[in-house]
Amino acid sequence: MAASASSTILKLRTSSTAASGRPSLSTTFGVTTLSFRRRRDQRHRRFVVLALDAKPTILVAEKLGAAGVNLLKEFANVDCSYNLTPEELCTKISLCDALIVRSGTKVSREVFESSAGRLKVVGRAGVGIDNVDLAAATEHGCLVVNAPTANTVAAAEHGIALLTAMSRNIAQADASVKAGKWERSKYTGVSLVGKTLAVMGFGKVGSEVSRRAKGLGMHVIAHDPYAPADRARAIGVELVSFDEAISSADFISLHMPLTASTSKILNDENFAKMKKGVRIVNVARGGVIDEEALVKALDAGIVAQAALDVFTVEPPAKDSKLIQHENVTATPHLGASTMEAQEGVAIEIAEAVVGALKGELAATAVNAPMVPAEVLTELKPFVALAEKLGRLAVQLVAGGSGVKNVKVTYASARAPDDLDTRLLRAMIIKGLIEPISSVFVNLVNADFTAKQRGLRITEERVILDGSPESPLELIQVQISNVESKFASAISDSGEIKVEGRVKDGIPHLTKTGSFEVDVSLEGSLILCRQVQVDQPGMIGKVGSILAEENVNVSFMSVGRIAPRKQAVMAIGVDEEPTKQSLKKIGEIPAVEEFVYLKL
Ligand SMILES: NC(=O)c1ccc[n+]([C@@H]2O[C@H](COP(=O)([O-])OP(=O)(O)OC[C@H]3O[C@@H](n4cnc5c(N)ncnc54)[C@H](O)[C@@H]3O)[C@@H](O)[C@H]2O)c1
Numbered sequence: 001m002a003a004s005a006s007s008t009i010l011k012l013r014t015s016s017t018a019a020s021g022r023p024s025l026s027t028t029f030g031v032t033t034l035s036f037r038r039r040r041d042q043r044h045r046r047f048v049v050l051a052l053d054a055k056p057t058i059l060v061a062e063k064l065g066a067a068g069v070n071l072l073k074e075f076a077n078v079d080c081s082y083n084l085t086p087e088e089l090c091t092k093i094s095l096c097d098a099l100i101v102r103s104g105t106k107v108s109r110e111v112f113e114s115s116a117g118r119l120k121v122v123g124r125a126g127v128g129i130d131n132v133d134l135a136a137a138t139e140h141g142c143l144v145v146n147a148p149t150a151n152t153v154a155a156a157e158h159g160i161a162l163l164t165a166m167s168r169n170i171a172q173a174d175a176s177v178k179a180g181k182w183e184r185s186k187y188t189g190v191s192l193v194g195k196t197l198a199v200m201g202f203g204k205v206g207s208e209v210s211r212r213a214k215g216l217g218m219h220v221i222a223h224d225p226y227a228p229a230d231r232a233r234a235i236g237v238e239l240v241s242f243d244e245a246i247s248s249a250d251f252i253s254l255h256m257p258l259t260a261s262t263s264k265i266l267n268d269e270n271f272a273k274m275k276k277g278v279r280i281v282n283v284a285r286g287g288v289i290d291e292e293a294l295v296k297a298l299d300a301g302i303v304a305q306a307a308l309d310v311f312t313v314e315p316p317a318k319d320s321k322l323i324q325h326e327n328v329t330a331t332p333h334l335g336a337s338t339m340e341a342q343e344g345v346a347i348e349i350a351e352a353v354v355g356a357l358k359g360e361l362a363a364t365a366v367n368a369p370m371v372p373a374e375v376l377t378e379l380k381p382f383v384a385l386a387e388k389l390g391r392l393a394v395q396l397v398a399g400g401s402g403v404k405n406v407k408v409t410y411a412s413a414r415a416p417d418d419l420d421t422r423l424l425r426a427m428i429i430k431g432l433i434e435p436i437s438s439v440f441v442n443l444v445n446a447d448f449t450a451k452q453r454g455l456r457i458t459e460e461r462v463i464l465d466g467s468p469e470s471p472l473e474l475i476q477v478q479i480s481n482v483e484s485k486f487a488s489a490i491s492d493s494g495e496i497k498v499e500g501r502v503k504d505g506i507p508h509l510t511k512t513g514s515f516e517v518d519v520s521l522e523g524s525l526i527l528c529r530q531v532q533v534d535q536p537g538m539i540g541k542v543g544s545i546l547a548e549e550n551v552n553v554s555f556m557s558v559g560r561i562a563p564r565k566q567a568v569m570a571i572g573v574d575e576e577p578t579k580q581s582l583k584k585i586g587e588i589p590a591v592e593e594f595v596y597l598k599l
Pocket residue numbers: 127128129148151152155200201202203204205206223224225226227255256257258261262283284285309310333334335336337
């Protein structure tokens with residue numbers, strides 16, 4: 001989120017007297033931090049003022065219901081610019097934090113590339129996301145959300161409208177009457193009652209169409225490889241194979257998404273399997289039908305009639321043989337276009353986009369895990385722990401070691417399927433990657449980014465005895481086949497190992513290598529190993545070096561193998577020590593090795 005001159009300073013995080021010097025801006029999770037460097041006791045220190053940007057900017061590229069636009073305006077600057085060319089969209093997008101579209105805008109890879117990282121959310125005001133390049137969105141860490149429920153009934157009603165209009169030649173007869181003709185026998189229709197309707201895709205719209213078709217006295221069968229049989233049974237619909245559906249139907253209604261496997265699924269080969277005189281309705285996506293094959297099937301009389309709301313290319317060419325065919329009824333992608341559906345979709349998408357911009361996890365995310373609010377509340381401290389363990393682990397790796405294999409162990413008293421680790425894994429990946437690269441990792445692109453960098457994350461669940469009240473007891477992160485810049489972080493089995501727990505809601509480091517420590521992971525951390533003895537004076541020596549330059553020590557913890565044997569001391573600091581004081585710590589004779597880790 002780029003900051004602008006109109007940024008509003010909301011909250012003073014570190015109280016200070018008037019800051020001076022050059023301010024600098026940085027952004028984390030969409031919150032821009034305005035930092036002043038200020039001279040104090042002859043040293044530079046950072047005083048941080050938390051500033052939220054001026055409102056984010058949301059580009060609404062297709063007409064959206066007023067209620068949704070008003071909701072967006074409460075939170076953001078809203079730019080409603082319709083009918084943009086692809087080039088205009090690419091130009092505008094670099095100034096936008098979110099984009100809202102319907103099915104008429106192609107959100108291509110170029111759009112994500114042109115946004116140069118600013119675009120955080122694409123909202124699809126509707127169901128189908130085939131006009132959004134999901135792979136490119138994910139690679140750019142951009143969340144895609146849709147509005148999957150508000151137009152279901154409208155689409156189902158349009159499907160039924162097309163079915164009935166087609167079977168009684170309503171559109172053709174209307175045009176004929178308006179042309180001054182009175183052709184009663186030409187427009188004799190066919191009845192629906194007792195006929196077999198095959199619903200292809202038994203999802204939200206398909207089920208609603210089935211319900212309504214049953215009400216019209218039709219025999220409804222459905223094909224959907226992923227639909228639960230009990231849902232179909234409850235509506236009185238039989239789930240059948242693809243071939244059985246298309247070969248036994250008098251009417252076929254399409255309700256599947258356009259994907260690689262459904263593209264042109266009605267083709268020459270499959271039209272040949274249909275009953276002669278079958279009638280087809282499509283309110284799903286034009287691309288699921290091979291349109292040339294449909295024209296041939298219409299000409300051959302295999303398909304008696306087709307009623308189409310959607311087309312491979314929208315709008316279709318004026319001279320399209322399909323559109324001009326006398327047995328085709330066409331509407332211009334009107335399935336979702338009722339007043340009620342458009343208001344509902346607008347509100348649904350506006351809430352999803354605003355929530356996503358606020359950093360909330362979206363319930364309708366298309367390219368990120370959806371985590372229910374109650375699960376998120378429980379996992380929140382572990383999410384912070386996961387990221388910090390990732391950060392610690394990767395900073396312990398010696399330069400040139402190349403991190404490839406990371407094992408994460410989650411120990412809990414809960415049953416293994418009672419823990420959704422996707423969020424935790426994403427945060428560990430974020431912690432592992434961000435300290436060593438310029439890549440911004442979030443829930444959307446974590447797995448992709450890890451894969452791209454050749455990072456292999458394996459996860460293990462360990463079941464502990466105890467109370468299942470807490471979702472987790474501990475998280476352990478191990479990096480194998482690497483050397484460490486802090487040898488004591490290497491466990492007996494040869495991996496860099498860090499382990500943490502949550503105590504009183506705060507993440508703690510509880511083990512490094514074979515040493516048990518206990519430090520809250522709030523500031524930054526110095527780990528040092530003492531030679532042979534854990535001398536009582538050590539804590540004082542390190543503490544006074546840090547005190548000399550006003551570095552506040554927030555905690556200290558000593559983990560020993562045995563009394564007076566090797567010990568690892570963990571020191572939490574609020575500020576970054578200078579190189580000189582770190583050098584001085586290294587020069588304490590009893591300190592064998594030490595490392596400074598930023599959290
Ligand atoms: N014309 C319009 O204006 C309009 C309006 C709303 C929805 N739609 C379109 O309708 C379609 C369905 O929408 P929905 O809300 O019901 O979606 P949905 O996700 O609820 O249902 C889609 C169903 O298709 C099934 N499916 C996937 N692959 C399949 C395959 N190979 N064969 C058979 N079934 C398959 C899925 O299992 C799912 O049950 C989408 O393409 C959507 O874009 C169009």
